[in-house]
Amino acid sequence: MANRFASGKHAIAICDICGWTFKRKELRELVIKTKNINILVCAQDWSPDQPQLQLGMYPVDDPQALRNPRPDSPSYPTSRELWIQSTSSVYAVVQVSRGTVTLT
Ligand SMILES: [Zn+2]
Numbered sequence: 001m002a003n004r005f006a007s008g009k010h011a012i013a014i015c016d017i018c019g020w021t022f023k024r025k026e027l028r029e030l031v032i033k034t035k036n037i038n039i040l041v042c043a044q045d046w047s048p049d050q051p052q053l054q055l056g057m058y059p060v061d062d063p064q065a066l067r068n069p070r071p072d073s074p075s076y077p078t079s080r081e082l083w084i085q086s087t088s089s090v091y092a093v094v095q096v097s098r099g100t101v102t103l104t
Contacts, residue, residue: 016040081096
């Protein structure tokens with residue numbers, strides 16, 4: 001069976017975006033969201049299919065919340081000593097525990 005379309009090697013066409021005339025074989029099909037939208041554009045107006053426009057087309061399962069969460073570390077310090085030192089000798093010791101500050 002013969003080919004149903006002519007080769008079109010001398011055909012001219014108009015870019016669907018800028019309107020300039022080009023050889024038909026120089027125009028490319030525009031694809032948006034993986035679909036050919038039947039628009040022929042010149043090389044300057046053509047852009048590849050943007051993957052960011054494909055959001056929602058593919059299932060993504062990336063949960064962030066934890067079921068029955070716990071604190072990071074169960075052995076957090078209950079008291080802490082803070083040494084305040086002058087340039088020559090120890091000046092004071094401050095003990096800090098829950099709700100209590102002791103200065104010695
Ligand atoms: Zn164009």
